[in-house]
Amino acid sequence: MVQGEENRLLVQQMLAVAQSQDEAAFAALFSHFAPRLKGFLMKSGAAPAQAEDCVQDVMATVWRKAAMFDPARANVSTWIFTIARNRRIDLLRRDRRPEPEDLPWGPEPEPDQIDALALQQDSEHLGAALKALPDDQRELIEKAYFGDLSHGEIARVTGLPLGTIKSRIRLAIRKLRQSMS
Amino acid sequence: MIRHHLTDALLIAYAAGDLAEAYSLAVATHISLCDECRARLxxxxxxxxAVLEGCDxxxxxxxxxxxxxxxxxxxAPAERAVxxxxxxxxxxxQAYIGGDAEAVRWRSIGGGVKQAILGTSKAASARLLRIPGGTAVPDHSHGGLELTLVLQGAFSDEGGRFARGDIEIADQSVEHTPTAEAGPDCICLAVTDAPLRFNSLIPRLLQPFVKI
Incomplete structure (x- = not known):
C-alpha cells in the first residue's frame, strides 16, 4: 500500500519528470512501478516476455505524457494504471478503445495544492479500504481489473463497501470541474 | 441537464478496459457530455x-x-489529449465518422428512419439512427444489452424521456417503442451485442439486407 509519505514522493518524482525530464526521478518511478505493472499484466493474461515488453512501452509512455499528469485529478498509480490498461487492450485484444474528450483545460503549471492534497489523500484511503476488504471481496475487484469477470459478475463488484471513499473522489473531481469551468 | 446515466457495472467495465469496442464508444461519448459520469469513472x-499498487x-x-x-x-513524440x-x-x-453530423452517410431503413453502421470490432455493433420528429422507431426487442445515447433531439418510451446526453440501458427483458419528439430529427448512437429483432413484418423482411 502507498503510505502518505511514499505517495507524496511518487507525485514529486512524477512532477520532476514532467517539468525537467529528470532521469533519476524516472528511474525511481520505474523501480516502483515496473515490477507491479509486470505482475498486473501477467495476471491479465500476458506471457512474461510479452508483459516485459509492455512494461517498457507503458513506462516510455509515462515519460512522454508526463506533462499531462495532474495531481489534482489522479494519483500516480491511477494515472499509470490508465496507461497500462490502454496498452493491454492494444496488446491482448487488438481493439480500439474510444476515449472521452479531455476536460477543456490542461494540467495547471502550478496545480491547486488543496485540491491535489485532498485527491491524493482520498486515493490513499481508497487503497487502504481495498486492502482491508475480506479476501474474497478484494479478489473479486482485482479480477474485474485483470479483465477476468463477465459483465454479470462485474455487477457484484458495485455492491462492495468502498462507497464513501468512491463518492469523495467523485466529489473532488466534480468540484474541480466546477471551479475550472 | 442529463437525467439518464451509465450504470456502475458499465463504468467499472470501462475503467477496467473490459468492454467491447462498440460499448466503449457509447461510454466514451456519454462521458464527453456528462460530468457526473466522468467523476464516477x-x-x-x-x-x-489501488489494484495496481497492491499487485504482486x-x-x-x-x-x-x-x-x-x-x-x-x-x-514517437508525446500523445495529445482528446x-x-x-x-x-x-x-x-467523430473519429468513427470522419466528421460531424453532416458527414454521416445515412441509409434509409424505411418509415423515414435512417441509419449508419459504424466500423467497430465484431463483438458488438454500433450504429447511428436518425428518426424524424414525431416518428416511432419500429417496435423492437433485442437479444442482449442495448445502449441508446441521444445526440440530437429527444425521444420518449416506457423508460422516460431521453434528450441530448441521456443514455438508455436496456436488456433483453425490455420491449420498448421509442418515439421521437416533434422538432428536429432525433439522432442516437445505438449499441447492441445482438441483432435487433423488429416485431412488425416489413422491417423484419428488410433486416437481412440492412444489417439492423
Missing part, C-alpha cells in the same frame, strides 16, 4: 490504481530500465 480508475510484483529483467530509456530516445468537439457529435464519435 475517475473513482473507478482510482480503484484500478514480478521482477523485470536487469536491462529493462536502459531498454525503456532507449525507447524514449527513439520513440480535444473537445464544438459540433453535435463529441470527438470520440
Amino acid at each position: 475517475a473513482a473507478y480508475e482510482a480503484l484500478g490504481g 510484483r514480478a521482477p523485470v529483467s536487469d536491462g529493462s530500465l536502459a531498454a525503456t530509456m532507449a525507447r524514449i530516445r527513439n520513440g 480535444p473537445v468537439s464544438r459540433g453535435v457529435f463529441p470527438t470520440p464519435l
Whole structure:
C-alpha cells in the first residue's frame, strides 16, 4: 500500500519528470512501478516476455505524457494504471478503445495544492479500504481489473463497501470541474 | 441537464478496459457530455490504481530500465489529449465518422428512419439512427444489452424521456417503442451485442439486407 509519505514522493518524482525530464526521478518511478505493472499484466493474461515488453512501452509512455499528469485529478498509480490498461487492450485484444474528450483545460503549471492534497489523500484511503476488504471481496475487484469477470459478475463488484471513499473522489473531481469551468 | 446515466457495472467495465469496442464508444461519448459520469469513472480508475499498487510484483529483467530509456530516445513524440468537439457529435464519435453530423452517410431503413453502421470490432455493433420528429422507431426487442445515447433531439418510451446526453440501458427483458419528439430529427448512437429483432413484418423482411 502507498503510505502518505511514499505517495507524496511518487507525485514529486512524477512532477520532476514532467517539468525537467529528470532521469533519476524516472528511474525511481520505474523501480516502483515496473515490477507491479509486470505482475498486473501477467495476471491479465500476458506471457512474461510479452508483459516485459509492455512494461517498457507503458513506462516510455509515462515519460512522454508526463506533462499531462495532474495531481489534482489522479494519483500516480491511477494515472499509470490508465496507461497500462490502454496498452493491454492494444496488446491482448487488438481493439480500439474510444476515449472521452479531455476536460477543456490542461494540467495547471502550478496545480491547486488543496485540491491535489485532498485527491491524493482520498486515493490513499481508497487503497487502504481495498486492502482491508475480506479476501474474497478484494479478489473479486482485482479480477474485474485483470479483465477476468463477465459483465454479470462485474455487477457484484458495485455492491462492495468502498462507497464513501468512491463518492469523495467523485466529489473532488466534480468540484474541480466546477471551479475550472 | 442529463437525467439518464451509465450504470456502475458499465463504468467499472470501462475503467477496467473490459468492454467491447462498440460499448466503449457509447461510454466514451456519454462521458464527453456528462460530468457526473466522468467523476464516477475517475473513482473507478482510482480503484484500478489501488489494484495496481497492491499487485504482486514480478521482477523485470536487469536491462529493462536502459531498454525503456532507449525507447524514449527513439520513440514517437508525446500523445495529445482528446480535444473537445464544438459540433453535435463529441470527438470520440467523430473519429468513427470522419466528421460531424453532416458527414454521416445515412441509409434509409424505411418509415423515414435512417441509419449508419459504424466500423467497430465484431463483438458488438454500433450504429447511428436518425428518426424524424414525431416518428416511432419500429417496435423492437433485442437479444442482449442495448445502449441508446441521444445526440440530437429527444425521444420518449416506457423508460422516460431521453434528450441530448441521456443514455438508455436496456436488456433483453425490455420491449420498448421509442418515439421521437416533434422538432428536429432525433439522432442516437445505438449499441447492441445482438441483432435487433423488429416485431412488425416489413422491417423484419428488410433486416437481412440492412444489417439492423
